[in-house]
Amino acid sequence: MYRLYGRSRILAALAALWRGVFSERQLIVRSHGRIAYFRLSTGSQIGVAACLLAASYWVGHASHRYFAVNTTLADKDAALVRAGSDYSTVVAELGETRRRYDSVTRALQANHEHLLGVIERNHALTDGFARTEAALKADLDHTRGRLTEQLARTETILRAQMAERTRSHDEELAFTVRSLAETEEKRREAEHRTQRYLGEIAGLQARIRGLDETAVRLETSLAETRSALHSTDEMRQAAESERDRLRGRASDLEIRLSVLKKDQTELLNRIVSATLDDIEHTYEVIAATGLKAEELLGSDGAGTGGPFVPLPKMPPRSASFDTIVAALHSHIDRWDQLRRVMRGLPLASPLDHFRITSSFGKRKDPINGSMAIHEGLDMVSSYRAPVLSPAPGTVAVAGRNGRLGRFVEIDHGMGVRTRFAHMRTITVKTGEEVAFRQQIGQIGSSGRSTGPHLHYEILVNGAPVDPAQFLKAGKHVFERLYADN
Numbered sequence: 001m002y003r004l005y006g007r008s009r010i011l012a013a014l015a016a017l018w019r020g021v022f023s024e025r026q027l028i029v030r031s032h033g034r035i036a037y038f039r040l041s042t043g044s045q046i047g048v049a050a051c052l053l054a055a056s057y058w059v060g061h062a063s064h065r066y067f068a069v070n071t072t073l074a075d076k077d078a079a080l081v082r083a084g085s086d087y088s089t090v091v092a093e094l095g096e097t098r099r100r101y102d103s104v105t106r107a108l109q110a111n112h113e114h115l116l117g118v119i120e121r122n123h124a125l126t127d128g129f130a131r132t133e134a135a136l137k138a139d140l141d142h143t144r145g146r147l148t149e150q151l152a153r154t155e156t157i158l159r160a161q162m163a164e165r166t167r168s169h170d171e172e173l174a175f176t177v178r179s180l181a182e183t184e185e186k187r188r189e190a191e192h193r194t195q196r197y198l199g200e201i202a203g204l205q206a207r208i209r210g211l212d213e214t215a216v217r218l219e220t221s222l223a224e225t226r227s228a229l230h231s232t233d234e235m236r237q238a239a240e241s242e243r244d245r246l247r248g249r250a251s252d253l254e255i256r257l258s259v260l261k262k263d264q265t266e267l268l269n270r271i272v273s274a275t276l277d278d279i280e281h282t283y284e285v286i287a288a289t290g291l292k293a294e295e296l297l298g299s300d301g302a303g304t305g306g307p308f309v310p311l312p313k314m315p316p317r318s319a320s321f322d323t324i325v326a327a328l329h330s331h332i333d334r335w336d337q338l339r340r341v342m343r344g345l346p347l348a349s350p351l352d353h354f355r356i357t358s359s360f361g362k363r364k365d366p367i368n369g370s371m372a373i374h375e376g377l378d379m380v381s382s383y384r385a386p387v388l389s390p391a392p393g394t395v396a397v398a399g400r401n402g403r404l405g406r407f408v409e410i411d412h413g414m415g416v417r418t419r420f421a422h423m424r425t426i427t428v429k430t431g432e433e434v435a436f437r438q439q440i441g442q443i444g445s446s447g448r449s450t451g452p453h454l455h456y457e458i459l460v461n462g463a464p465v466d467p468a469q470f471l472k473a474g475k476h477v478f479e480r481l482y483a484d485n
Contacts, residue, residue: 288473346390347474375464376457405447421455
């Protein structure tokens with residue numbers, strides 16, 4: 001029971017608050033001595049509040065969408081930069097692998113030529129040793145045969161002489177002794193020559209053994225070289241495999257870059273198209289106010305100017321990626337300039353709810369009945385309704401101004417000023433910076449006035465223009481915002 005009672009009290013309090021906020025109101029309008037009553041029902045007030053909430057939601061959503069697109073573009077640019085860096089790294093690695101492969105190949109060729117030279121020198125030494133050994137053997141055999149023949153001849157001569165000269169024994173003996181001495185000397189000489197030849201043969205045999213050891217070392221070196229060649233072949237095969245892998249990776253990266261660039265191009269084309277639509281719509285809105293966008297762009301104080309050059313149309317489908325990016329930058333620059341101009345134009349209404357009781361131009365004066373020029377709009381709303389700044393700017397004048405009563409004039413830049421007269425109170429000061437939709441006062445009936453209303457003027461370069469054109473252009477802007485939302 002206590003919970004139900006507490007919930008009933010909360011519901012009753014909410015209902016009382018709802019009736020207090022959206023209670024039925026009645027507007028009293030006096031014109032030409034006549035009084036008219038306008039009833040604002042609770043439903044109409046709720047509908048207006050819902051419209052304001054929807055407008056606020058749309059503005060937030062549009063801002064979020066704009067920053068999301070900028071973030072997406074930044075991410076895509078970063079992905080392009082990373083892909084380009086990966087591609088450069090792969091190309092550098094491939095070049096380094098090729099250089100290492102060329103260096104190994106040159107080293108293998110040098111080793112192969114060196115081994116061929118060693119083998120040729122080994123063959124030459126072997127052939128020289130064989131020729132030297134053959135020559136020594138032939139010389140030794142010839143010397144032995146010559147000595148044997150000489151000894152045989154000497155024996156034959158001695159025997160013949162002993163047989164023939166038996167009678168002259170002493171002479172023959174002496175001659176024999178001399179012959180024997182000579183023969184002994186020759187024998188010793190032959191033995192000496194034989195020993196010398198044997199020493200030469202031993203030296204040659206030692207050289208042959210050295211050559212055999214050299215041949216063994218060469219065979220070992222050749223085996224090691226063959227092993228190194230085999231390892232080098234394996235390294236070359238591994239390098240070729242790595243090169244093929246890197247080529248495949250480079251090919252994959254090129255395909256990924258191509259797909260990414262295609263996606264980026266399509267995205268950029270969509271963004272360029274959307275930007276051109278916004279630019280054209282902005283030109284239409286500015287033209288609807290009776291102003292010229294080129295003149296406003298030259299007087300917005302942002303340091304821009306020069307002759308007007310129309311923007312190009314959408315780049316063709318065959319345009320390069322850089323051409324589309326350049327076109328997008330150009331469109332975005334122009335869109336930023338136009339947005340600055342749009343922010344400074346009083347396209348919004350200074351009142352949340354109003355109706356126009358006197359238009360711009362010729363009219364019959366409401367007090368003396370004479371024909372006169374009305375340089376603004378008379379806008380009626382509820383008494384003490386807040387008067388809002390239709391665009392950001394600087395308060396040029398704030399105070400009483402004779403027949404205009406409590407009066408505020410705001411300078412929005414680009415030669416555009418707005419004036420607000422007959423207010424009950426003023427909430428800003430001269431020189432104060434005001435924001436868009438900031439309250440500057442309340443509706444009243446000060447000065448030369450027949451009743452509570454707001455006299456609203458717009459001046460461009462000191463000349464009054466019809467504020468209804470700005471309100472109509474602003475209505476188109478908000479309709480487009482609602483449509484996009």
